[in-house]
Amino acid sequence: TQACLTAIDGAGALNAFVHHTPEIASQQAAAADTRIKAGDAPDMCGIPLGIKDLFCTKGVPSQAASRILEGFKPEYESTVTSQLFDAGAVMLGKLNMDEFAMGSSNETSTYGNAVNPWKADDRELTPGGSSGGSASAVAADLCLAATGTDTGGSIRQPAAFTGITGLKPTYGRVSRWGVVAFASSLDQAGPMTKDVRDAAIMLQAMSGHDPKDSTSADLAVPDFEAALTGDIKGKVIGIPKEYRMDDMPADIVKLWDDGTAMLKDAGAEIREITLPHTKYALPAYYVIAPAEASSNLARYDGVRFGHRAKLAQGDGITEMYEKTRAEGFGPEVQRRVMVGTYVLSAGFYDAYYNRARKVRTLIKQDFETVFAAGVDAILTPATPSAAFGLGEMAEADPIQMYLNDVFTVTVNLAGLPGIAVPTGTNAQGLPLGLQLIGRPWEEAELLNTGYALE
Numbered sequence: 001t002q003a004c005l006t007a008i009d010g011a012g013a014l015n016a017f018v019h020h021t022p023e024i025a026s027q028q029a030a031a032a033d034t035r036i037k038a039g040d041a042p043d044m045c046g047i048p049l050g051i052k053d054l055f056c057t058k059g060v061p062s063q064a065a066s067r068i069l070e071g072f073k074p075e076y077e078s079t080v081t082s083q084l085f086d087a088g089a090v091m092l093g094k095l096n097m098d099e100f101a102m103g104s105s106n107e108t109s110t111y112g113n114a115v116n117p118w119k120a121d122d123r124e125l126t127p128g129g130s131s132g133g134s135a136s137a138v139a140a141d142l143c144l145a146a147t148g149t150d151t152g153g154s155i156r157q158p159a160a161f162t163g164i165t166g167l168k169p170t171y172g173r174v175s176r177w178g179v180v181a182f183a184s185s186l187d188q189a190g191p192m193t194k195d196v197r198d199a200a201i202m203l204q205a206m207s208g209h210d211p212k213d214s215t216s217a218d219l220a221v222p223d224f225e226a227a228l229t230g231d232i233k234g235k236v237i238g239i240p241k242e243y244r245m246d247d248m249p250a251d252i253v254k255l256w257d258d259g260t261a262m263l264k265d266a267g268a269e270i271r272e273i274t275l276p277h278t279k280y281a282l283p284a285y286y287v288i289a290p291a292e293a294s295s296n297l298a299r300y301d302g303v304r305f306g307h308r309a310k311l312a313q314g315d316g317i318t319e320m321y322e323k324t325r326a327e328g329f330g331p332e333v334q335r336r337v338m339v340g341t342y343v344l345s346a347g348f349y350d351a352y353y354n355r356a357r358k359v360r361t362l363i364k365q366d367f368e369t370v371f372a373a374g375v376d377a378i379l380t381p382a383t384p385s386a387a388f389g390l391g392e393m394a395e396a397d398p399i400q401m402y403l404n405d406v407f408t409v410t411v412n413l414a415g416l417p418g419i420a421v422p423t424g425t426n427a428q429g430l431p432l433g434l435q436l437i438g439r440p441w442e443e444a445e446l447l448n449t450g451y452a453l454e
């Protein structure tokens with residue numbers, strides 16, 4: 001903990017930690033020492049973590065990187081963080097992210113972007129998003145691991161951009177209680193760690209049924225670490241042909257081919273598969289996620305939480321809402337709220353929202369079909385490129401940014417577990433990651449396949 005606190009002090013330029021909690025860290029570390037001396041030391045005991053700013057942490061600013069939550073200190077602890085702290089983990093502080101987890105580069109944050117510790121020719125790179133601060137902090141050794149959340153790729157893409165491991169669990173494996181909601185039917189929290197074993201250990205502490213989240217599954221949590229045998233002989237790995245895009249960069253093609261060869265050498269059977277509705281996933285996601293976000297974000301009205309705009313003489317409650325939301329939400333969040341309310345409006349509900357929900361079912365069925373045919377896991381690239389330069393995409397058409405999520409959103413739409421594992425580098429030496437997608441509730445097997453890949 002001391003070493004991490006010192007490293008954090010020296011790494012301000014990464015802008016990864018946005019709220020520092022050294023006093024809490026010291027107290028928790030001392031308590032962990034006591035537990036260890038008493039012989040009661042769970043695996044997470046004394047492990048210094050960074051916590052994404054999307055998690056409500058009691059008495060500690062929890063802003064979801066938004067101006068509208070300025071000054072908000074929750075009265076309660078999220079289920080995930082309280083489980084981690086009960087297991088002895090230590091909180092070093094809160095981590096940067098895209099505002100309300102909307103983005104792929106950490107550039108929508110009210111704190112300004114986090115920076116990737118990897119550089120290409122002195123170009124500053126994005127750590128990815130939305131869990132960009134988490135990825136940057138783990139990659140730069142500012143903490144041993146971090147929490148992330150993933151609605152459309154926000155754990156896996158930043159993990160791939162920074163050369164770390166990130167796992168998005170099956171929808172319902174990890175409680176969403178106390179995690180600021182973006183798109184409730186897609187959001188899952190998960191571990192961002194240095195390797196697959198750490199991901200297994202941390203997922204263990206984060207998982208489990210929570211009566212406070214009605215979508216939390218009442219299922220036993222297997223021993224994830226015990227599953228790491230590295231033996232994948234006879235497992236069937238699906239390679240979806242729809243993910244092999246025409247303009248795929250050569251380094252990504254090579255990464256994917258190398259990973260396939262590695263699993264084959266380890267004894268897996270490689271099978272080409274088809275997931276025919278893949279091309280509709282991004283448009284469906286960018287209808288469903290904003291629709292849910294527009295509803296979830298209605299609570300930020302200047303009354304209940306955080307920021308309220310200064311009002312002029314004669315302003316009423318409508319002006320208060322309007323001014324507060326105009327000041328409090330950044331441009332990307334406003335865009336999502338507008339898209340979301342539009343697709344949910346009476347005249348367009350069937351044409352957009354309902355259609356997207358039908359497409360979502362078809363995407364889920366694509367996966368069910370290949371799993372029923374005996375495929376154990378699906379291997380794809382995690383991202384269409386290595387980390388890009390800061391500022392390179394922010395100004396561009398927002399659709400360019402959304403295209404980053406092309407390999408990851410299907411997993412959230414289908415509620416499946418997915419893991420990004422760093423397996424190579426591009427020509428400039430920047431990290432690249434592969435994604436494995438598993439059957440629902442089979443994180444143990446997924447982690448083991450990831451373990452064989454790293």
Ligand code: GLN
Nearest residue numbers: 101102103151152153154
């Ligand atoms: N980049 C995607 C978006 O902006 C995914 C974000 C996420 O997973 N939280 O919606």
